Amino acid sequence: MPELTDSQVTVVGGGAVGAAAAYFLAREGYRDLQIIEAGNTSSETTSQAAGLVGQSRTTLDRTRLTIASAAFYRNLEKDLGYTADWRETGSIRLALSDASVAELQQIAAVAAQADLHVELIDGRRVQELCPMLEDVSAVRLALWCPTDGYVQPNSLTDAYLQAARDLGARVIPHTRVVGVDVRDGVVTGLQTDHGNIATDMVVNAAGPWAGALARLAGVEMPIVPVLHEYFVTEPQDGWDSGSPTLRIPEIQVYARGEGSGVLCGGFEHNGTSIDPATVAIDSVLPATLNWEVLGAFAEDFARFVPTFGDAGIRTVFRGWPGFTPDGRFVVGPVAGLRGFVMAAGCNAHGVSGSAGLAQHLLESLTGDVSPYVRSLSPNRFLPRTWSWSEARLQAQAICENYYPMPAQPV
Ligand SMILES: Cc1cc2nc3c(=O)[nH]c(=O)nc-3n(C[C@H](O)[C@H](O)[C@H](O)COP(=O)(O)OP(=O)(O)OC[C@H]3O[C@@H](n4cnc5c(N)ncnc54)[C@H](O)[C@@H]3O)c2cc1C
Known part of the structure; x- marks a missing residue:
């Protein structure tokens, strides 16, 4: 099994979102990459999902995202050699x-x-x-x-992880991040229950715990x-x-x-x-x-x-599942904390939307970010003007009113 080491990129969380982020980052050329997971991969929220992939939505951006995700799952076995057990x-x-x-x-x-x-x-x-x-x-x-159709969430996550491994990524299970090292507004490393590492970029894919992980880095993110x-x-x-x-x-x-x-x-x-x-x-x-x-x-x-x-x-x-007060994903770099990147707040779309979300993550790291991807930035919650009690009620209401989804970009 690979050992915990220093790395250029560290993805925290081995669910569908962390696994997708790792695969797409590795495919993009980020090869010095490890995934740290507190338990077993896909053992938490992802393992419970129904895996439904519905492409038709009330907004064009969201529809395009799910069309791209469904196409990816449909062709995954042919393209990568691993199956997500897609059923159309x-x-x-x-x-x-x-x-x-x-x-x-x-x-x-x-x-x-x-x-x-x-x-x-x-x-x-x-x-x-x-x-x-x-x-x-x-x-x-x-x-x-x-x-x-639908995927089997664990198969999909395993497929992403295998494909990421094929590109050099390392998966480190049973290792919990307990602290984030920050110097002069720049992430320098992570503390874990198995030792400390240096890293240039942390991708926060900790699912419902993404808010707690962000807090370790001194950032408040309303993921409920x-x-x-x-x-x-x-x-x-x-x-x-x-x-x-x-x-x-x-x-x-x-x-x-x-x-x-x-x-x-x-x-x-x-x-x-x-x-x-x-x-x-x-x-x-x-x-x-x-x-x-x-x-x-x-x-x-x-x-x-x-x-x-x-x-x-x-x-x-x-x-x-982690919900957000506006029902939108939280994807991209956090302003004022270089090297800390969010991939969370999935509002119960984290399996179906994982491929699209990971592509948005890549886009958020480039200089050419579309208005839609910019609208998913964690910086909409910064500097913090919201209260936890309100954020919690709003995020819970997004779940309670899941159908019909609000007619706004999600
Ligand atoms: C009953 C149910 C049905 C659902 N149905 C669907 C569906 O049909 N379609 C759909 O798209 N979505 C569905 N969802 C939502 C979906 O499961 C989530 O959106 C998705 O699994 C989120 O993936 P994730 O990787 O962000 O989170 P998780 O799978 O929870 O992964 C996060 C990982 O981070 C790890 N972690 C947390 N903190 C740390 C730390 N400090 N150090 C190291 N590791 C850490 C955790 O151990 C965990 O494994 C459903 C959810 C539930 C509960």
Whole structure:
């Protein structure tokens, strides 16, 4: 196993985002690069993700980002020789109200601008594509995107890491960063529980702990861990891993086939977040599962599949994806702290958006940064004019109102 050493670039965090950042940086020519991970790679938030990759969004920039990410996953095995277990199942987004119909029409218009093929379809066509939905009487309109799908988050992360290793990157698991050395506004090294190293650039890809890591460098970043969870049922008639992925904004629920069971999750209206000012760099999951919330997802989804209410639950997945007060990624160098670069604040898009986010990271390190990538800069939160209590409420609200996403760049 490689040893912790001095390095030009050190990525902190071995989840999907850190792994993607490492691969894209190595591909760009940053070869003296190591990834430091407190536990095992992809053992935290990434391991819990559903892996849904939805390309159609309300804004053009975000749609282009996910189109590029999906293309990368589709071709990953051919291009890099490793698999992300990409499944191109297509996706269906249901509209049950006038507001949602208008939103779908807007999304379809954005998709047309981005050259993404989508179709607005009726309930009958929904049932043809997804016969397991027995009752579609409430469906006013739906958006079908045949090239959407999902990845297996751990496979994707392993693929990035293998590809980064092939380019010379070193992966150092079971090593925790406990301090950041800064001299005259420049990052000079990291302190870890296995010794200290010199490094010229730190990429903060610490997921929900990115705010805590930034604080070690003397910077406050409003990355708020918000609880998110889903369950996988016992086998259900008609479902398999090729079933289209489903999103139903009105009930804040998503679903897809997982084996012959159904993976079903959602975004509850009364979310649970952790005070980012006090989050410990440890696993912080609540001891008990929240059956009230999970049961409500099942009950709501049973409007479309009446037998679903009786489905046995096989497993529950949960974690604390990092949300930001404006629902946008936090990507790029931190002003006034040379060598400290953020790659965090994924707002529950960190798996699907990892390839795009890593490309934005590269762009942020060049002299030629587009207005969109500039809008993701951590410097929008500096100098700090916000309060932790407000930032926490706003970030939690982004999660609670995940569907529909606000009509602004994310
Ligand atoms: C239930 C659930 C479902 C989800 N579904 C989806 C989905 O369908 N699609 C999607 O795109 N996203 C989804 N997400 C969100 C997605 O999981 C996250 O956005 C993504 O995993 C974030 O990746 P990451 O690498 O930033 O974070 P993580 O995977 O948490 O990785 C961060 C790593 O940093 C390490 N670390 C932290 N501090 C330190 C330190 N001081 N020193 C060393 N290492 C450190 C941690 O150990 C951790 O491994 C879901 C999340 C959950 C919880």
